[in-house]
Amino acid sequence: MRDTTSQDALPALLLEWYDVHAREMPWRVGPAARKAGERPDPYRVWMSEIMLQQTTVATVRDYFQRFVTRWPSVRDLAAAEDADVMGEWAGLGYYARARNLLKCARAVVSEHDGEFPADHAALLKLPGIGPYTAAAVSSIAFDLPHTVLDGNVERVMARLHDIHTPLPAAKPELMTKAEALTPETRPGDYAQAVMDLGATICSPKSPACGICPWRHPCAARAAGTQNELPMKSPKKAKPVRHGTVYLAQRADGAWLLETRPEKGLLGGMLGWPGSDWIDTAQERPQGPPPLPADWTEIPGEVRHTFTHFHLMLTVLTAQVPQESEPARGSFVRRQDFRPSDLPTVMRKAFDLVTN
DNA sequence: AATTCGTGGGT
DNA sequence: TACCCAAGAAT
Incomplete structure (x- = not known):
């Protein structure tokens, strides 16, 4: 039987799932608390997003706790010694993130009076904040309707729409699809919901399609191609x-x-x-x-x-x-x-x- | 636009 | 063992 789910219904379906299955994280305000009006601390959201770049949640948790314990606010971090921050970051990898973390904290203090800007364009100008992180902070911390496109969202969109173009060439197309789904209501929860879906249900290997809130509208599931998507360009051998x-x-x-x-x-x-x-x-x-x-x-x-x-x-x-x-x-x-x-x-x- | 930039865990 | 993968950014 052909699926009759309207595209307009997809965000609500996902948010309904998220209300029940949202993962708990130290930097996150869950859906219930957020509905009660609580908002996450933009400093903590930003910190988590930088740490989570190409890094698993399990690895980030301990680092995040140590950082926010030692430097509870962006002003504390901006005043830190370089060597202390680099030492605390040691083992987490991609050390340009740590250097930019400090530069960004200092820029927020000197250029934005110690408050992270809600504005997407202003966030993009800060060191270490690229398209993904600007969208993540503006949506998650400020509930503005920006679209996050990370590895999870790429995978979910490629499957939902059965897109066979290999990454990274497919990114513009996947972004268009992701933007079309981003709702005006609860955009912050929605951003986290798509990523949770990608992390827990629409996983890289053996996705749990049977319990997916989007199983009916999913084109890859209909075509049986979910295990092959997203396609990726071949990578070079390591010398x-x-x-x-x-x-x-x-x-x-x-x-x-x-x-x-x-x-x-x-x-x-x-x-x-x-x-x-x-x-x-x-x-x-x-x-x-x-x-x-x-x-x-x-x-x-x-x-x-x-x-x-x-x-x-x-x-x-x-x-x-x-x-x-x-x-x-x-x-x-x-x-x-x-x-x-x-x-x-x-x-x-x-x-x-x-x- | 293709390269450079870490690390740990899963399979 | 070897490969894949993880909430990407800067150049």
């Missing part, structure tokens, strides 16, 4: 790169660390001095050590995969005298050093040396 890092410990126990340059991989993060990382060289790149010492190679190596390459790191370590003068980096006393301040690949090197 292997090699490098060397040097872990020097001073007589008093201090470790030799350096803050990486602002731009590029792991920009602004703490790390061990070392060589450049280069593609499959026959000989391992060693570079010059940060200071002359009796360097010992640690058996085994650090293997780590980034977004676009695999890395194999040789780890060298040395005990050096108290009066050492390194050519690079500076010694950090043990009580000032938390391994959790390191990005994961650097923490792996530390673990290899200390375990």
Whole structure:
């Protein structure tokens, strides 16, 4: 039997589902409380959206709690030291987000009197806020009818309309479809509802079509193509790169660390001095050590995969005298050093040396 | 417009 | 093991 659901009925169907099945999150005001007039704190909504970029909810929860506990307001965050914010972000990845997080907080204080603008265009101008996040903050925090297009919405729209154009080429078309469905009433709940649907029902693998509020109007389900959508352009293979890092410990126990340059991989993060990382060289790149010492190679190596390459790191370590003068980096006393301040690949090197 | 930018968990 | 995937932005 052909579906007779009107397109106009889709938002209401989804909101009805969301009223019952909304996921609970520390930054979210649930549908019942929102109906009672409660609004989420724009600072917390913004913080969560930045953290959630390409990152799972499960991973974000703990980071979010630590950040808002340590910096409860945008003014607190704007006043923070760069190194403290980068250290707290360590392990979450995509470190440009942390650098822009600080820039954005400071811009909100200096240019917007410490209040996030509700205006979509004004949000777009802030560091680290792109089309998705501007729509998410304006809709979720201010209940304005803007359309979020994230990976969930792309998948839901591709299936709902049985669109076979591969991503990312399909994005404009998917955005048009998503905009056509965005309601004027409860746009904030609707935005969160589509994403919840994509995360819990219309999942990438084995979607639970039988319990989906949109199962009747879904074109992919009718065609049986839901498991193949969305189509994606083939991705390139990852090359292997090699490098060397040097872990020097001073007589008093201090470790030799350096803050990486602002731009590029792991920009602004703490790390061990070392060589450049280069593609499959026959000989391992060693570079010059940060200071002359009796360097010992640690058996085994650090293997780590980034977004676009695999890395194999040789780890060298040395005990050096108290009066050492390194050519690079500076010694950090043990009580000032938390391994959790390191990005994961650097923490792996530390673990290899200390375990 | 194609690349660059992390990480952990699931399969 | 290897690949996929997650509330993308900047360049």
